[in-house]
Amino acid sequence: MDQHPQTTFSRPSKASKALVFIDPKTGEPVALPSVQTPNTSTSTSTSTPPPPLVQPPTRNSRASSRERSVGTLKGIGPIPDAIHPAPKQPLTISRRASPELDVYARPFVPESLTGINTLRGPNFETPPRNQLNFQEYIEKSLPTQFFPPPIQSTPPDSSFHPADRTQEHYEHFFQYHIRAEIEEQQRQNASYALYAHPVDTTDLHTVSFKVPGLQENSPYIEVDDVVQVRQIQEDRHIHQTSQSGGPRNVSSTFQWTGVSYSGRVSSIQRKNETLVVRLSGPSLQPRVFRKRQGEFMVHHLKFNIQFPVPKERFLPMRHVLPVIQQALREIMHTSERQLFSEDSPQTHRWIRSMLFPREVDSKLQTSLNNLSFNRLLFDSELNWEQQKAIESIGGQNYGTLPFLISGPPGTGKTKTLVELAIQLVKNVDNVAHILFCAPSDPAADTLVRRLASHFHPTQMFRLNRTSRAFTEVPDTVLPFCYVSDNALSLPPFKKLMAYNIVVTTCRDASLLIRTRMTNSDLYAAEHGLVTTIHPDEAESFSTKLHWTALLMDEAAQAMEPEALIPLFVVAPPLKSARLPSTPLFVMAGDDHQLGPRLSLHSSPLKKSLFARLFARPVYAEHPLARAKTGKAPPILNQSMLPILRPAFANLIRNYRSHPAILAIPSSVFYNDTLLAEAPGTGCLASWSQWRGKKWPVLFHNNVSPDGMDSDGGGWFNSGEASLACWYAASLVRSKLVEPKEVCIMSPFKAQVQHLRKVMRGIDYGGVFWDVDIGPTEVFQGLERGVVIICTTRSRAKYVEKDKELGWGLIDMPNKMNVALTRAKFGLILLGKKDILLRDPNWKAFLDFCERNGLMINEKGLSEPAYDIDDSVRTTLEKGLLDKEEKQKELKVSRALGSGSQNNGMWTSGMQEPPNVEGYDEDEYDEGVFDLLDPPIVL
Numbered sequence: 001m002d003q004h005p006q007t008t009f010s011r012p013s014k015a016s017k018a019l020v021f022i023d024p025k026t027g028e029p030v031a032l033p034s035v036q037t038p039n040t041s042t043s044t045s046t047s048t049p050p051p052p053l054v055q056p057p058t059r060n061s062r063a064s065s066r067e068r069s070v071g072t073l074k075g076i077g078p079i080p081d082a083i084h085p086a087p088k089q090p091l092t093i094s095r096r097a098s099p100e101l102d103v104y105a106r107p108f109v110p111e112s113l114t115g116i117n118t119l120r121g122p123n124f125e126t127p128p129r130n131q132l133n134f135q136e137y138i139e140k141s142l143p144t145q146f147f148p149p150p151i152q153s154t155p156p157d158s159s160f161h162p163a164d165r166t167q168e169h170y171e172h173f174f175q176y177h178i179r180a181e182i183e184e185q186q187r188q189n190a191s192y193a194l195y196a197h198p199v200d201t202t203d204l205h206t207v208s209f210k211v212p213g214l215q216e217n218s219p220y221i222e223v224d225d226v227v228q229v230r231q232i233q234e235d236r237h238i239h240q241t242s243q244s245g246g247p248r249n250v251s252s253t254f255q256w257t258g259v260s261y262s263g264r265v266s267s268i269q270r271k272n273e274t275l276v277v278r279l280s281g282p283s284l285q286p287r288v289f290r291k292r293q294g295e296f297m298v299h300h301l302k303f304n305i306q307f308p309v310p311k312e313r314f315l316p317m318r319h320v321l322p323v324i325q326q327a328l329r330e331i332m333h334t335s336e337r338q339l340f341s342e343d344s345p346q347t348h349r350w351i352r353s354m355l356f357p358r359e360v361d362s363k364l365q366t367s368l369n370n371l372s373f374n375r376l377l378f379d380s381e382l383n384w385e386q387q388k389a390i391e392s393i394g395g396q397n398y399g400t401l402p403f404l405i406s407g408p409p410g411t412g413k414t415k416t417l418v419e420l421a422i423q424l425v426k427n428v429d430n431v432a433h434i435l436f437c438a439p440s441d442p443a444a445d446t447l448v449r450r451l452a453s454h455f456h457p458t459q460m461f462r463l464n465r466t467s468r469a470f471t472e473v474p475d476t477v478l479p480f481c482y483v484s485d486n487a488l489s490l491p492p493f494k495k496l497m498a499y500n501i502v503v504t505t506c507r508d509a510s511l512l513i514r515t516r517m518t519n520s521d522l523y524a525a526e527h528g529l530v531t532t533i534h535p536d537e538a539e540s541f542s543t544k545l546h547w548t549a550l551l552m553d554e555a556a557q558a559m560e561p562e563a564l565i566p567l568f569v570v571a572p573p574l575k576s577a578r579l580p581s582t583p584l585f586v587m588a589g590d591d592h593q594l595g596p597r598l599s600l601h602s603s604p605l606k607k608s609l610f611a612r613l614f615a616r617p618v619y620a621e622h623p624l625a626r627a628k629t630g631k632a633p634p635i636l637n638q639s640m641l642p643i644l645r646p647a648f649a650n651l652i653r654n655y656r657s658h659p660a661i662l663a664i665p666s667s668v669f670y671n672d673t674l675l676a677e678a679p680g681t682g683c684l685a686s687w688s689q690w691r692g693k694k695w696p697v698l699f700h701n702n703v704s705p706d707g708m709d710s711d712g713g714g715w716f717n718s719g720e721a722s723l724a725c726w727y728a729a730s731l732v733r734s735k736l737v738e739p740k741e742v743c744i745m746s747p748f749k750a751q752v753q754h755l756r757k758v759m760r761g762i763d764y765g766g767v768f769w770d771v772d773i774g775p776t777e778v779f780q781g782l783e784r785g786v787v788i789i790c791t792t793r794s795r796a797k798y799v800e801k802d803k804e805l806g807w808g809l810i811d812m813p814n815k816m817n818v819a820l821t822r823a824k825f826g827l828i829l830l831g832k833k834d835i836l837l838r839d840p841n842w843k844a845f846l847d848f849c850e851r852n853g854l855m856i857n858e859k860g861l862s863e864p865a866y867d868i869d870d871s872v873r874t875t876l877e878k879g880l881l882d883k884e885e886k887q888k889e890l891k892v893s894r895a896l897g898s899g900s901q902n903n904g905m906w907t908s909g910m911q912e913p914p915n916v917e918g919y920d921e922d923e924y925d926e927g928v929f930d931l932l933d934p935p936i937v938l
Contacts, residue, residue: 124281146528410656692853
């Protein structure tokens with residue numbers, strides 16, 4: 001066996017001499033201060049320590065007897081029959097490296113490059129574009145002398161603990177964890193830094209460059225974010241031989257130009273993973289070519305690039321917390337008798353009841369509801385549960401607390417909220433102005449598109465931050481936006497007040513706070529003017545609130561402090577006369593899907609306001625709650641009265657997925673309450689790869705080893721990728737599904753990149769570009785005809801670390817639920833059975849597949865189990881079996897017919913997917929960097 005040479009790195013010397021800059025306007029040199037080199041200890045502490053250096057072993061030159069060609073599927077590429085792990089070989093580790101291999105260590109970057117980022121020098125800041133003058137807007141709109149004074153944050157006392165989310169320490173709890181999240185994002189963004197990175201220039205003040213991972217939001221960047229860039233001069237010395245004239249040796253040295261730029265992102269091309277950044281300050285130094293004594297020296301235009309965390313994203317949350325805290329503090333010192341007396345202000349109770357609702361905030365129901373509704377619907381397709389939710393909210397008979405709509409995947413949460421918004425504006429007397437929010441821009445744009453046919457641009461407004469690019473706004477949404485000076489902006493005050501519905505993101509609702517367009521400020525201005533002009537009538541004057549309802553879609557994806565921003569906009573003032581009515585607060589979401597997107601996986605910010613409220617006794621302990629008894633909630637009858645009116649609605653009718661796809665998510669996450677009512681989900685029944693019951697669900701036990709990408713870091717699995725791409729190609733070539741209806745997802749970014757490389761490579765003819773491939777998280781809220789899930793992980797020893805980092809799909813119930821519920825009429829899961837069985841949720845799925853014969857293992861097909869205890873079957877599973885029993889003869893006839901068809905594309909020996917062989921985990925513990933290529937033999 002060959003021995004591998006010892007791996008070493010050649011570190012170029014660090015140069016601190018700055019280059020001369022020329023001012024393009026004057027042509028004169030720009031005087032810059034000398035660059036200060038930090039001391040050795042500082043440089044050492046700030047640089048990233050190198051991981052152990054290893055040389056991956058090579059493949060055994062002798063092919064296995066199973067490594068042979070089995071034919072080619074026309075238009076798809078060769079089908080590997082066996083994928084073997086590389087034979088175990090010793091690893092050669094540098095003497096400088098630790099003997100313990102850290103597979104999670106960051107890729108090594110020479111200190112000669114990382115140290116440049118610690119050097120001091122002038123920094124040229126690029127100003128943000130399209131900034132709104134908030135003070136000018138306020139002075140043109142309202143009498144500022146009546147505004148209440150700002151509320152300052154107070155430091156926590158000695159009794160505060162970071163786990164204390166009580167009313168008393170509400171502000172301090174979130175301030176603490178927001179700071180922790182910012183710090184974690186800073187650490188994470190440091191890992192995305194690029195060193196000596198090549199760039200393209202359209203001019204000497206604009207650069208564009210590739211950012212690996214940008215398509216997966218790693219790092220997460222928005223237009224007008226700051227990007228820190230330092231130009232690096234690379235001197236590449238090319239020594240030529242005197243005999244052949246060809247290059248003999250190439251060496252490079254790096255030096256900093258002495259200037260850094262705080263550039264601003266002007267364009268994001270996520271599909272191409274490209275950023276365009278504009279810079280202010282001295283012009284960039286161009287490339288230089290020189291020849292000296294037979295030696296070429298080339299100066300390449302390269303940068304060190306860093307991605308600072310834009311703290312402005314968190315400022316609106318941090319600014320609103322003191323106001324919320326004061327309202328909670330005041331209600332804590334108010335007695336129950338004062339609180340519910342006729343003369344007491346309800347506003348203090350409103351804030352508390354929205355954030356900490358109790359049974360006392362609900363109303364009692366003493367009679368059964370009518371089974372029919374008299375309300376004329378604008379959407380005639382709404383089902384009974386959706387209509388019931390709209391009837392309860394419109395009637396405002398459930399009390400003063402948030403109304404929560406629990407909407408599992410495909411049950412029509414947004415559809416319900418859209419109809420509710422129309423009903424409130426057109427048919428409810430005391431609701432005239434609605435703030436409609438969602439956590440993201442795409443979700444908010446969706447709301448506008450669905451409401452567009454019911455409201456004119458003079459009635460509905462899409463509020464955007466001024467930095468949002470026009471290219472990001474859909475054409476159908478743009479008419480509902482306000483444009484000023486060629487930028488998205490706020491309309492004049494009078495026009496803003498006339499809108500019936502304002503749609504925005506939770507974060508961009510802060511624009512209404514900064515322009516003093518909250519209920520509290522508008523009330524203060526109106527009440528102050530009335531008191532001044534008509535002092536005798538001030539006591540009898542009834543002031544109405546402007547914002548009369550807050551609707552929030554996809555509420556489970558918003559951090560609680562993020563949800564507080566629009567909540568504060570509509571909140572009544574802290575001190576006021578008794579109001580004729582208080583605002584409605586309605587949230588729709590699903591706390592069993594992915595929550596807020598955070599860098600710190602263990603952060604309590606992962607629990608949204610929606611999820612926290614649903615866990616409170618007034619919701620969770622209600623007799624009609626979905627999870628109250630561990631089964632479907634009972635139907636309300638006379639014997640259950642009196643009962644608190646439920647301030648929630650459980651949507652149960654799924655209009656997306658085949659019953660077999662929905663069976664386990666319904667049972668595991670929704671107490672077996674979901675009903676499958678999607679039409680046309682049997683369109684793949686004739687596909688030849690379904691097994692057992694021929695339901696459109698398949699688990700393929702993939703035992704090929706995972707590996708670590710030694711360049712960019714991250715886990716991937718070559719054998720699994722080959723299987724996934726083979727299945728996708730087979731489905732597309734069957735003509736039963738369009739390529740754009742097929743998606744492949746994995747929770748690991750490296751596997752996503754590997755899948756794209758395989759699926760769009762030469763083996764598949766480059767004809768499958770419309771197959772959507774991406775990380776699991778990006779598919780939340782989306783749906784596809786067929787979903788192929790790559791779990792990727794095959795080493796049990798790394799599962800705990802995955803859980804700690806929030807990676808993978810094992811012991812990640814919400815991420816698992818998202819993955820399973822994207823599919824409409826086909827679901828294929830690839831993973832190692834032994835690993836998945838350790839997770840009780842995945843075990844339920846595998847048991848479902850095994851007892852119905854929907855499984856392929858390493859030894860062949862699994863047979864459907866017999867004599868199964870009927871109690872372990874899910875409701876949807878029983879329904880499928882009952883249907884099969886009633887149509888048995890027809891089912892057998894169809895199965896026999898489809899089994900003999902090949903659509904003219906299949907030949908003998910080609911109907912099976914590629915087999916993959918596994919490995920002994922202990923044997924390959926050291927082979928983390930054994931990157932396997934599928935052995936495809938033609």
